[in-house]
Amino acid sequence: MKLTLRVWRQKNADADGAMSTYEVDGISPDMSFLEMLDTLNEELILSGEDPVAFDHDCREGICGACSLVINGDAHGPERTTTCQLHMRSFADGDTIDVEPWRASAFPVVKDLVVDRSAFDRIIEAGGYITAPTGSAPEAHATPVPKPDADFAFEHAECIGCGACVAACPNGAAMLFTSAKINHLNVLPQGAPERETRVLDMVAQMDEEGFGGCTLAGECATACPKGIPLTSITGMNKEWLRATRKAGRR
Amino acid sequence: MARTVWNSTVGKKTVMAVSGLVMLLYLVAHMIGNLKIFFGAGEFNHYAHWLRTVGEPFMHYEWTLWLIRVVLVVAVIAHAVSAYQLSRRDIKARPSKYVHRKPRASYATRTMRWGGIILALFIVWHLLDLTTGTVHSGGFETGKPYQNVVDTFSTWYGNTIYVVAMIAVGLHIRHGFWSAAQTLGVGSRTRDRALKTTANALALLLTAGFLAVPVGVMTGVVS
Ligand code: HEM
Ligand code: SF4
Ligand code: FES
Numbered sequence: 001m002k003l004t005l006r007v008w009r010q011k012n013a014d015a016d017g018a019m020s021t022y023e024v025d026g027i028s029p030d031m032s033f034l035e036m037l038d039t040l041n042e043e044l045i046l047s048g049e050d051p052v053a054f055d056h057d058c059r060e061g062i063c064g065a066c067s068l069v070i071n072g073d074a075h076g077p078e079r080t081t082t083c084q085l086h087m088r089s090f091a092d093g094d095t096i097d098v099e100p101w102r103a104s105a106f107p108v109v110k111d112l113v114v115d116r117s118a119f120d121r122i123i124e125a126g127g128y129i130t131a132p133t134g135s136a137p138e139a140h141a142t143p144v145p146k147p148d149a150d151f152a153f154e155h156a157e158c159i160g161c162g163a164c165v166a167a168c169p170n171g172a173a174m175l176f177t178s179a180k181i182n183h184l185n186v187l188p189q190g191a192p193e194r195e196t197r198v199l200d201m202v203a204q205m206d207e208e209g210f211g212g213c214t215l216a217g218e219c220a221t222a223c224p225k226g227i228p229l230t231s232i233t234g235m236n237k238e239w240l241r242a243t244r245k246a247g248r249r
Numbered sequence: 250m251a252r253t254v255w256n257s258t259v260g261k262k263t264v265m266a267v268s269g270l271v272m273l274l275y276l277v278a279h280m281i282g283n284l285k286i287f288f289g290a291g292e293f294n295h296y297a298h299w300l301r302t303v304g305e306p307f308m309h310y311e312w313t314l315w316l317i318r319v320v321l322v323v324a325v326i327a328h329a330v331s332a333y334q335l336s337r338r339d340i341k342a343r344p345s346k347y348v349h350r351k352p353r354a355s356y357a358t359r360t361m362r363w364g365g366i367i368l369a370l371f372i373v374w375h376l377l378d379l380t381t382g383t384v385h386s387g388g389f390e391t392g393k394p395y396q397n398v399v400d401t402f403s404t405w406y407g408n409t410i411y412v413v414a415m416i417a418v419g420l421h422i423r424h425g426f427w428s429a430a431q432t433l434g435v436g437s438r439t440r441d442r443a444l445k446t447t448a449n450a451l452a453l454l455l456t457a458g459f460l461a462v463p464v465g466v467m468t469g470v471v472s
Contacts (some may be wrong), residue, residue: 008348019348072349097349104342169358171342173260202259210343212258212335215359215428230431230438237434239259247250 001027001087004095010024010108013115017108029088031109033076034059034066036087037098053111053171059083061243064159067166068112068117069099074163074222081161081224084167101162103171105209116162118208123160126197127180129189136157139193148186164219164227170211175219177205178235179227185238195242202239258338259432261331266429268328272421273451275321280458284472287461290395299393312393325372332365355426364417371414378407411463419456423448 002025011019015061024040031039034056057065061084070076076085090096098112144152158179165173181198184190190197213232220229230233252307253258282300286293304313338356374384378395382389386407387400401407426448430436436444 006348057258069347070366071348072351082414099347099349102343102345102347104344132310169343170339172339199253202257206256206258209342211339212262213432214339214361215424216357216449228438230436233431233434233436236259236262239257240263240434243250243253243260246253 001029001090001092002091003027003036003090005097006097007040007112008099008102009052009111012110017111019099019149023205027040027087029086031087032059033068033070033082033085033185035089051194053109053113053248054228055113056083062159066160067101067114067161067163069097069166071097074101074166075161075224079224079226081159084224101166103165103168103210105171106162114162116160119160119162119173121208122173122201122204123179123180126193126200127184129184130192131189142188144187152183152186155179155186155227155231158183158223158227159222159225163222163224165210167218167222169212169216169218170214171209172213172219173205173210174213174232174235175223175227175229176230177201181238182231194238195245198235198238198242199246202235258335261335264327265283266432267271267385268324268331269425269429271320271324272328273426275324276418277316278449280455283462284458285397287465293395293398294393298392325369329365329369332362336362350382351367357399360420361424364421367414367417368421371410371417374410375414398462398472399466402463408463408467412460415459418459420453422455423452426451 002023005024006019007022008017022040022044024036024043027036034054035051037054042086043175044051047077055065055067058064061081064081066075068075068082070082070085075082077089078085089125095204100106100108100112101116103114105118106116109115112214142186155178157174160176162173162176164175165171168174177237178179181201185194215229217229220231254263255412282296285296301311324391375381378385378401379394382391382397385400386404389397389400402411425446427436430440430444462471
């Protein structure tokens with residue numbers, strides 16, 4: 001395959017960025033999108049140019065490191081992570097636009113790499129349990145009803161990639177935050193911090209400068225792990241419950 | 250607790266949802282009341298007079314009406330201030346646009362914001378037109394709402410402003426009612442279809458019900 005790439009290049013956080021055009025040839029349809037970028041970078045390095053910086057780690061769709069807004073879609077046209085997106089989703093001769101996640105809470109570090117540590121701080125604010133865990137407990141020690149376990153698992157799938165923020169017209173982190181809150185709040189292990197978790201994580205999310213939810217639904221469409229929009233509804237419910245409880249105390 | 254609510258994006262959205270639902274409830278009542286115009290000047294003007302005497306003898310003349318007005322003013326201000334503050338925050342959170350644009354991404358958000366601004370302007374015009382009579386066409390007469398309504402809808406601009414605003418109300422409620430359910434945490438996967446259907450039905454009912462009046466005047470059914 002022969003492709004024209006228009007890639008966002010930005011030297012550092014303070015520099016102005018712009019789209020640069022590159023041609024790549026000899027791309028196999030079975031390559032992943034990241035392998036295609038590797039091919040481009042090899043050529044750039046050989047010709048003495050600065051390679052395109054982009055985030056990646058597992059390349060198995062489980063770590064959440066890869067990003068990229070491809071032709072206006074977070075993680076590109078398929079509902080998966082960029083590392084799991086294959087070039088067969090494009091046609092020979094296509095022009096492909098590649099941009100970083102855009103949100104003021106995710107500043108660009110270089111080219112396509114953005115700083116997502118705002119997510120880490122949201123997790124630090126309450127995305128954990130305080131019960132001592134130690135080695136794996138006996139499976140029946142803490143019974144969890146099946147529907148609750150399913151609900152927790154569905155939300156635990158969030159890999160913290162930030163596609164939801166990138167896709168949201170308001171740069172909101174509601175889907176990520178709600179996935180983390182719902183995951184722990186439904187389980188008995190998460191019960192001791194049920195109220196503080198939602199209040200603190202939402203407060204941290206606001207503190208980081210993410211936008212608010214207008215229920216446009218773009219986040220859930222972009223999420224590679226299928227976290228549903230109703231996850232946000234669940235978070236709102238938990239937040240209102242915790243606020244009422246705090247008010248009574 | 251009020252601080253926590255007002256300082257949080259989730260809390261401010263709750264203020265929007267509650268104030269929106271208060272206004273929605275009022276709009277349903279208002280729309281039903283308006284339809285009395287089809288039963289003639291006597292019944293309509295009598296209904297308008299009754300609005301001022303509801304609750305008597307416990308309430309004094311116009312007390313109930315003023316109570317409703319105060320609640321509505323509080324709702325409108327709370328709704329508009331939260332909408333403004335949240336929208337400012339949202340725009341700041343996403344300062345640079347993608348080079349590769351996808352128009353669909355902000356459809357609902359944009360219609361809510363533009364629709365909201367249209368509604369705010371409409372509310373001001375509507376009060377100056379039919380409550381105070383300040384911008385009314387022809388001779389405004391207190392206590393004769395039937396005649397005043399006919400005057401308004403006998404002008405092209407009266408009709409245009411009203412039709413645009415009622416379409417805006419319909420679109421606003423279509424997204425707003427369902428949104429409010431999510432904000433208040435009562436939405437769920439199983440209830441989603443029912444909520445969306447209710448939102449559409451409410452939107453259609455209100456827009457059609459409100460538009461019946463100018464259409465009635467334009468077609469001469471009401472004159
Ligand atoms: C003063 C004029 C108005 C303005 C400026 C306005 C503006 C807005 C905006 C911008 C939103 C979306 C906010 C967001 O999602 O973050 C919204 C939502 C909403 N509006 Fe309005 N609006 C106005 C009048 C009304 C009226 C008359 C009603 C009554 C039917 C109404 C009902 C709603 C509801 C129910 C929501 C959903 C709240 C939620 O998402 O939880 N609005 N409004
Ligand atoms: S909710 Fe989905 S899109 Fe958002 S961070 Fe988690 S996995 Fe990524
Ligand atoms: S590189 Fe780990 S999810 Fe894509």
